[in-house]
Amino acid sequence: MRRDQVPQDDANLMEGRSREVCYAVDEKGNYVQAHSTGWEPKNAALLQAWEQINEEAEKARLDVQEGRVSPLAFFMAKFMFDLKLLSEYTDIPKRKIKMHLDPLHFKKLDEATLAKYAYAFDITADDLANWPAKPVSTRFPGSER
Secondary structure, three states: OEHHHOOEOOOOOOOOOOOEEEEEEOOOOOEEEEEEOEOHHHHHHHHHHHHHHHHHHHHHHHHHHOOOOOHHHHHHHHOOOOHHHHHHHHOOOHHHHHHHOOHHHHOOOOHHHHHHHHHHHOOOHHHHHOOOOOOOOOOOOOOOO
16 A cells, blocks of 8 residues: 555544554655554454443443452453453462452452552552442443444
């Protein structure tokens, strides 16, 4: 594709904060780097992915409110963490994280463990310990559509 044909279909999924490098042909026939804000098929796929993540986070939020799981489940869904990834970020073994997904075990966590989880989720330990008392958005880029 020519440099002037590089797609610029910014669907505001990332509010203009994201561009990717594509390779295009310039006027002399040489391959050059060109920036793209996105293209429609990719934007549609990203929107579907964010919608699925939102649905999973909302389900986890309801499970937390009903007392089936601890707030860790919501934040894991919201930030797309699985057990392995959260374990790597926090240095907490996967089997312990599984235990901490139980609301009864979660309530007994010490400050140091809460701080590790909070750091991984970029929130305060107090917000994590007292969630869902404080509202947290379950929405992601592109979800307002």
